[in-house]
Amino acid sequence: MNGIAVSTAINGDDIEFLCRPEETLLTVLRDRLGLMGAKEGCGTGDCGACSVRVDGRLVCSCLVLGAEVQGQVVETIEGMASGDSLHPLQEKFLEHAALQCGICTPGFLMAAKDLLERNPDPSEEEIRFGLAGNLCRCTGYDKIVRAVQDAAQVMRGDAA
Amino acid sequence: MHYSRPNSVAEAVNLLGGNTGNAFILAGGSDLLVRMKGGFVEPSLIVDIKAIAELRQIRATDKGFWIGAAVTCAELGESEMLRAAWPGVVEAANLIGSKQVQGRCTIAGNLCNASPAADSVPALVAAGARVHIVGPNGSRVTAVEDVPLSPGKTSLAPGEMVAAIELDERPAHASDAYIRFIPRTEMDIAVASAGINLTLDADGTIKTARVALGAVAPTVLRVDEAAEALVGTKLETAALERLAETCSAAARPIDDKRGTIAYRKSVVGVLAKRTAELAYKRARANS
Amino acid sequence: MNINAKTQIQEFRSVGTRPVRQDGVDKVTGRARYGADYNMPGQLVGLVLRSPHAHARIKSIDTSAAEALKGVKAVITAADLPDHADGDEGLLEILDNCMARTKARYDGHAVAAVAAIDEATARKALGLIRVDYEVLPHVTDVDEALKSTANVVHEHATSRVDPEQNVPLNVHATEEFGHGDIEAGFAKSDLIVERSFKAEQSHQGYIEPHACVASVNADGTGDLWVTTQGHFSYRIVCAQLLGMDVSKLRVTSSEIGGGFGGKTHVWAEPVALALSRKAGRPVKLTMSREEVFRSTGPTSPASIDVKIGVSNEGVITSAYAHLRYGCGPYSGVWGMLGAMTAFACYDIENVKTIGIDVRINRPKTAAYRAPSAPVAAFAVESVLDEIAQKLDMDPLELRFRNAVKNGSRSSYGPTFGTIGLVEVLEAVKSHPQLNVPLAANQGRGIACGYWFNIGGQTCTTLNIGVDGTATLTIGTVDVGGSRSSMSLVAAEELGIDYDKVKTVIGDTATLGHNDTTEGSRGTFSSSMATINAVKQAIGVLRERAAKMWEIPVDDVVWEKGCARAVGEEHGNLPTLSLAEIAKEAPNTGGPIAGHSEIVAEGVGVSFGAHICDVEVDPETGATKILRYLVVQDAGRAIHPAYVEGQYQGGAVQGIGWALNEEYVYGADGRLQNAGFLDYRIPVCSDLPMIDTVIVEVPNPGHPYGVRGVGETPIVPPLAAVANAISRATGVRMTHVPMSPPRVLAALENAKVT
Structure with missing residues (x-):
C-alpha cells in the first residue's frame, strides 16, 4: 500500500483521507472527498478554476499534492456560504450576472474573497490584476469586476 | 513514488x-x-x-x-x-x-x-x-x-x-529594478527581461552597475559591457542608447512560440533602458 | 406549426427585467454539476492514445501488453468501432476523426483507447500500446496546401465548382455568391483598394474540457452524461456510430462549462461508449487541456484577398473577396460561411465572393461563434477603413452610405426584411466614446459585423404544479443563462411571477428532438416554443375554469395569471387563479400541461458595430485596449444583463484573437502551444470595461421580436482592433493575431519601405 494518511481541516471540519503520493489536492477534493466545486480547467496552474485556500493562501489545488495538506487548513467554495446565507460575493455575482457558463465561478469567488480580505478597498486595476490568475471565457470580465467592486463595498459596510 | x-x-x-x-x-x-x-x-x-x-x-x-x-x-x-x-x-x-x-x-x-x-x-x-x-x-x-x-x-x-x-545590505543611493516583456499583462513567461542594480554617488553619478538579461540566451545573461556603459554617467540619453545597443548585441536568443530572434534582440534593449531608468529613479530616492 | 407574427405584446411585465438566474445559487456554491462532476457506480477511467504525427499511415497497433496489464478492462482501436455509416461519407468522417482508421491525419488524432480501474493504470496501459506508423509528408498551412506540390491530406473526392478546372486536390469545396458584374463595377469606381490578409487558427478556449460518463449495457441500451451544446444531436450521432437504436441511448446534458461551437461535435463520446460496451462497465472520459487544444475542433486558419471599389462619394460600386479556410483533414462549410458573411453588412450593386475549404493536417475545424465571419470581416472592414482614410471620410459615414436596410438584397442572395444596421450605426454615432480625444500612439477603430442566426427543431413542455407554479422543460441546452430567459417568457405569457416558474433542461428521453444550441438559436427558438406551450396550457386552464364554473369555455379569458369569466351572464364571477385551478385539476381532467413541437421559423438576423480605442507601444509592439464599445441589435432583450454578457464575452473573445490567440505549429506538424500558458486568451488585467448598447429593432418573425444575439459580437473585433492599431501606428495591419512581435515587425517593415 502506497497510500499516505492525511489529517486536515476542510471548511472547518476535521477530515482524514488516504491518497497516493502523486495525487493532487484537486484530485483528492473531487474524487476522494466529493467536493467538486473546484474544477480542473487545465491542471497546470494556468486557469485558476481549481482555486482553494490552504493555510490562508490562495492556491491552485492542481499544483498542491494531497499529502501536503497534512495538519493544514483548507477552504473551498463549498464552505463559502454560511448555512443558507450566501457570502456577499456570491450574492453580487448573481445580482450582476457575473457568470454565464459558471465553470470558472467557484475559482473566481475564492480568488475574489482572498483579494478582498487582503485589500478591502481595491481599485479597478487592483481587482483586475488580483484576478488575473482566473480565466473566464464567457463574460469578458466586465460583470465580474463590477460584482467584486460592489461586494467590496458591502463587505466594508459602506452605504450603497 | x-x-x-x-x-x-x-x-x-x-x-x-x-x-x-x-x-x-x-x-x-x-x-x-x-x-x-x-x-x-x-x-x-x-x-x-x-x-x-x-x-x-x-x-x-x-x-x-x-x-x-x-x-x-x-x-x-x-x-x-x-x-x-x-x-x-x-x-x-x-x-x-x-x-x-x-x-x-x-x-x-x-x-x-x-x-x-x-x-x-x-x-x-x-x-x-x-x-x-x-x-x-x-x-x-x-x-x-x-x-x-x-x-x-x-x-x-x-x-x-x-x-x-x-x-x-542595501547602501544609500542604490537600488534595483526588473522589467519583463510579456504579450499579455499577466500569466505569461517572459519573452525578454532585464534586471539592473545601480549604486550612485551622492550627486547621481552611477558608481557601479550590474545588468542581467532574461530569455535571450540559454541562461540568464550578465552583460558587463552594458554595465560599463552606465558607470560614470547620470543616465543621460547617450548612456541609455549605449546600454540598449550593448544589451541587444549581447543577446543571442532563439525563435520560438513566444518570440522571434529579431523581436527579442530589439525589445531587450528597450527593456534595459526602461529598467535602468526605474532603478536610477529609485536609487536617487534612496538617500 | 407556425407562429402568428402579429401577436406582439406591447407592454411587458417580466420580459426585459434582470432577475437572478435560476441556476445561479448552484453555480456560486459549487453544487452545479458539469461534465466531469458526475460518477456512475463501478465506473472505469478512460484515456485516449493520440498520434504524435501530423500525418502517418497506421501499419499496425499492438494492444496485447496493455490488455494484459492488471486493472485494464478494455482496449479499443478503430477495429472496435466498425463502419455503420452505410455509405454516409459525413458520418464516416466523424467516425474516422473519433478514432483514426487507416491514417493519423493530425497531431493529436486518436488511435486507441483504454478503460482501466484508475487513471494511473490507464496511463500505464497507454504506454504499453505499440503503434507502428509510417510517417507521411504533411501540410498545415492553407496557402501551402493549395500549391500543386502539396501532399494530399485526404483521399476523398473533392467537390468543385468547375470540375474541368485544375483545382488542387486539397480543395474540399468551393462556393460562390454575389450578383451584378464586378468588373463593370470596378471600371466605374473612383478608388480601388485591394489587399491580402491572413488569420491564424484560434480555439474556442472554453474553460471546461470535454468530459462524459458513458454506460452501455449488454441489452443494447445506454446512458451518456456529457457536456454538450446538443445532447439530442449527440444521441443521434453516437447511436449511429455505434450501431445502436437511437431511442435506446439516453443522453443527459450536464451543465456546460463553455462551448462556443466547440461542443457541437462528438469527439471522445463515441470512444467512451465503445469502451463501456467492451468493458461492460461505465466509463468516465475526461480530456486534459492539452487534448482539448490538440484534438478537438478549433476554428479555421484563413487567407483572404479583398478588392473593393468606391465612388468619390464613398458608395461601394464593386466588391470581391476570395476566402480560403482550412477545414482540417475532413469536409467543411467554412469557406461558404465566410463567403456569405463577408459583405453582408453592405448594399452593393456588384459583388462576388468565393469561399474555399482547404484540407490541412490540423484538427477537424469546428464551429467557433459565428464561424468564418470574424476573419472575413477582418479583411473587408480593414479595406473599408483604408478606403475611408484615402477618401478622407469618417469611417462611420462610409458605413452609413453603404449599410443594408429593409429590403436590401444581401450579398449572398436573400433580401433582408426588418433589420437594424442603420439603427445600430445611429446609436454608435451618438455614443460619447467617439468624442474622447486620442493622444499620441492611440487610435480608434470601427467595424461592423453580421450573423444569420438560425431557428430549427425545438420542443418544450410546461407542467402546472398542484400549487399553481410551473415547470418548463426545454431541450435546447442552456449555455449562458437561457433557462432564466425562458422562465421570464413563460411567466410573461402565463401572467405569473418569474419566481413561480422553474425551467429545466430535459434529457433526450423527456422531450422530442431539439437541435443543438448553435447559430444563436437557443433563446429565439426556445422562447417561441415556450410561448406556444404556455398558450396551449392556457387553453387547458380556460377549459378547467369553465368546467369549475360550469360555463362555456368561450366565455373564459386568461388575464394576469387568472381565468376571468366574461359576458353578461357570468361576468360578475370572481376570477380563478392559476393556483385555484391547479388545485382542482384532479377533479377537472387531470394534470395540466402544454406542449410545443416546432421548427422555429422567422429568424431575425443581427447586426453589430464595435468601436475600439487602443494605445500601441511603438518600441515593443504591445497593444493596450483603452476603451471598447459594442452596439448590437437584439430585436428584443428578454434578459438584458445576459444579452450584455453575450456582447461583452463575444467582443473579448474577438479581442483575444485579434491580439494574441493563435495555434503555433512547428515544422514537424506538431502543435507547439497546447495549453493556456502559451495559447493566450485574455486575462482580466488585459481589458477595460466593455461598454454595451442594446438596440432593439423587433424581429417581426418572433412573437416578442427576439433575434439571436450570441454570435454577432465576435464578428467585428478583429477588424475593430486592427483598424485602431492601423490608425494608431499609421501602418495597415493584415495578419491576425496582431501579437507584439507581428506589430513591431510591421512597424519596422514600414520604416524600411
Whole structure:
C-alpha cells in the first residue's frame, strides 16, 4: 500500500483521507472527498478554476499534492456560504450576472474573497490584476469586476 | 513514488543522499507538479522542504538578508524589509505566475528550474545574490549566475539542494529594478527581461552597475559591457542608447512560440533602458 | 406549426427585467454539476492514445501488453468501432476523426483507447500500446496546401465548382455568391483598394474540457452524461456510430462549462461508449487541456484577398473577396460561411465572393461563434477603413452610405426584411466614446459585423404544479443563462411571477428532438416554443375554469395569471387563479400541461458595430485596449444583463484573437502551444470595461421580436482592433493575431519601405 494518511481541516471540519503520493489536492477534493466545486480547467496552474485556500493562501489545488495538506487548513467554495446565507460575493455575482457558463465561478469567488480580505478597498486595476490568475471565457470580465467592486463595498459596510 | 516531509536540513540531505532514483525537491511545486502532470518527470522521491523551519525564514544577517529556499514569493512581497532594500528582486519574484502561484512558488525553485526566462533570476544576478547550497559534503556558497548551466540543468551535484539565497545590505543611493516583456499583462513567461542594480554617488553619478538579461540566451545573461556603459554617467540619453545597443548585441536568443530572434534582440534593449531608468529613479530616492 | 407574427405584446411585465438566474445559487456554491462532476457506480477511467504525427499511415497497433496489464478492462482501436455509416461519407468522417482508421491525419488524432480501474493504470496501459506508423509528408498551412506540390491530406473526392478546372486536390469545396458584374463595377469606381490578409487558427478556449460518463449495457441500451451544446444531436450521432437504436441511448446534458461551437461535435463520446460496451462497465472520459487544444475542433486558419471599389462619394460600386479556410483533414462549410458573411453588412450593386475549404493536417475545424465571419470581416472592414482614410471620410459615414436596410438584397442572395444596421450605426454615432480625444500612439477603430442566426427543431413542455407554479422543460441546452430567459417568457405569457416558474433542461428521453444550441438559436427558438406551450396550457386552464364554473369555455379569458369569466351572464364571477385551478385539476381532467413541437421559423438576423480605442507601444509592439464599445441589435432583450454578457464575452473573445490567440505549429506538424500558458486568451488585467448598447429593432418573425444575439459580437473585433492599431501606428495591419512581435515587425517593415 502506497497510500499516505492525511489529517486536515476542510471548511472547518476535521477530515482524514488516504491518497497516493502523486495525487493532487484537486484530485483528492473531487474524487476522494466529493467536493467538486473546484474544477480542473487545465491542471497546470494556468486557469485558476481549481482555486482553494490552504493555510490562508490562495492556491491552485492542481499544483498542491494531497499529502501536503497534512495538519493544514483548507477552504473551498463549498464552505463559502454560511448555512443558507450566501457570502456577499456570491450574492453580487448573481445580482450582476457575473457568470454565464459558471465553470470558472467557484475559482473566481475564492480568488475574489482572498483579494478582498487582503485589500478591502481595491481599485479597478487592483481587482483586475488580483484576478488575473482566473480565466473566464464567457463574460469578458466586465460583470465580474463590477460584482467584486460592489461586494467590496458591502463587505466594508459602506452605504450603497 | 515516495513523498517525505523532513523537519530539518540534515534530514533532507540524508533523504536525498540515500535515494538512488529520481529525487526532486518540492518547495512551491509550481513547476514540478506541472512537469509530473505532463509526464516529463516521474520522481521516485519527493522531498517536501516546507516543514523545515529555517528554510521558511526571511531574516536579516550581519551581511544582509537570508531568504530560505521554501519562502514563497508572496511572503517575499509581504516583507517590508526586503521591499525597501531590494525592490527589483521583490518585483521580479512577484511577477512569477498568478496570485495562486505566488502563494506557492519560491525564488530558489525559480532558480533551480534553470529556465532562461525565469523572472527572479535576472534580478538576483543583477543584485549579486549568493546561493547557500547544502549537500552530502557540507555546505557551500556560490554566485547565483553559477547555478543554471543550460535550460533545465544546474551545477548542483547529486544530493545537493539550495538552502537559501542571500542578498547584501542595501547602501544609500542604490537600488534595483526588473522589467519583463510579456504579450499579455499577466500569466505569461517572459519573452525578454532585464534586471539592473545601480549604486550612485551622492550627486547621481552611477558608481557601479550590474545588468542581467532574461530569455535571450540559454541562461540568464550578465552583460558587463552594458554595465560599463552606465558607470560614470547620470543616465543621460547617450548612456541609455549605449546600454540598449550593448544589451541587444549581447543577446543571442532563439525563435520560438513566444518570440522571434529579431523581436527579442530589439525589445531587450528597450527593456534595459526602461529598467535602468526605474532603478536610477529609485536609487536617487534612496538617500 | 407556425407562429402568428402579429401577436406582439406591447407592454411587458417580466420580459426585459434582470432577475437572478435560476441556476445561479448552484453555480456560486459549487453544487452545479458539469461534465466531469458526475460518477456512475463501478465506473472505469478512460484515456485516449493520440498520434504524435501530423500525418502517418497506421501499419499496425499492438494492444496485447496493455490488455494484459492488471486493472485494464478494455482496449479499443478503430477495429472496435466498425463502419455503420452505410455509405454516409459525413458520418464516416466523424467516425474516422473519433478514432483514426487507416491514417493519423493530425497531431493529436486518436488511435486507441483504454478503460482501466484508475487513471494511473490507464496511463500505464497507454504506454504499453505499440503503434507502428509510417510517417507521411504533411501540410498545415492553407496557402501551402493549395500549391500543386502539396501532399494530399485526404483521399476523398473533392467537390468543385468547375470540375474541368485544375483545382488542387486539397480543395474540399468551393462556393460562390454575389450578383451584378464586378468588373463593370470596378471600371466605374473612383478608388480601388485591394489587399491580402491572413488569420491564424484560434480555439474556442472554453474553460471546461470535454468530459462524459458513458454506460452501455449488454441489452443494447445506454446512458451518456456529457457536456454538450446538443445532447439530442449527440444521441443521434453516437447511436449511429455505434450501431445502436437511437431511442435506446439516453443522453443527459450536464451543465456546460463553455462551448462556443466547440461542443457541437462528438469527439471522445463515441470512444467512451465503445469502451463501456467492451468493458461492460461505465466509463468516465475526461480530456486534459492539452487534448482539448490538440484534438478537438478549433476554428479555421484563413487567407483572404479583398478588392473593393468606391465612388468619390464613398458608395461601394464593386466588391470581391476570395476566402480560403482550412477545414482540417475532413469536409467543411467554412469557406461558404465566410463567403456569405463577408459583405453582408453592405448594399452593393456588384459583388462576388468565393469561399474555399482547404484540407490541412490540423484538427477537424469546428464551429467557433459565428464561424468564418470574424476573419472575413477582418479583411473587408480593414479595406473599408483604408478606403475611408484615402477618401478622407469618417469611417462611420462610409458605413452609413453603404449599410443594408429593409429590403436590401444581401450579398449572398436573400433580401433582408426588418433589420437594424442603420439603427445600430445611429446609436454608435451618438455614443460619447467617439468624442474622447486620442493622444499620441492611440487610435480608434470601427467595424461592423453580421450573423444569420438560425431557428430549427425545438420542443418544450410546461407542467402546472398542484400549487399553481410551473415547470418548463426545454431541450435546447442552456449555455449562458437561457433557462432564466425562458422562465421570464413563460411567466410573461402565463401572467405569473418569474419566481413561480422553474425551467429545466430535459434529457433526450423527456422531450422530442431539439437541435443543438448553435447559430444563436437557443433563446429565439426556445422562447417561441415556450410561448406556444404556455398558450396551449392556457387553453387547458380556460377549459378547467369553465368546467369549475360550469360555463362555456368561450366565455373564459386568461388575464394576469387568472381565468376571468366574461359576458353578461357570468361576468360578475370572481376570477380563478392559476393556483385555484391547479388545485382542482384532479377533479377537472387531470394534470395540466402544454406542449410545443416546432421548427422555429422567422429568424431575425443581427447586426453589430464595435468601436475600439487602443494605445500601441511603438518600441515593443504591445497593444493596450483603452476603451471598447459594442452596439448590437437584439430585436428584443428578454434578459438584458445576459444579452450584455453575450456582447461583452463575444467582443473579448474577438479581442483575444485579434491580439494574441493563435495555434503555433512547428515544422514537424506538431502543435507547439497546447495549453493556456502559451495559447493566450485574455486575462482580466488585459481589458477595460466593455461598454454595451442594446438596440432593439423587433424581429417581426418572433412573437416578442427576439433575434439571436450570441454570435454577432465576435464578428467585428478583429477588424475593430486592427483598424485602431492601423490608425494608431499609421501602418495597415493584415495578419491576425496582431501579437507584439507581428506589430513591431510591421512597424519596422514600414520604416524600411
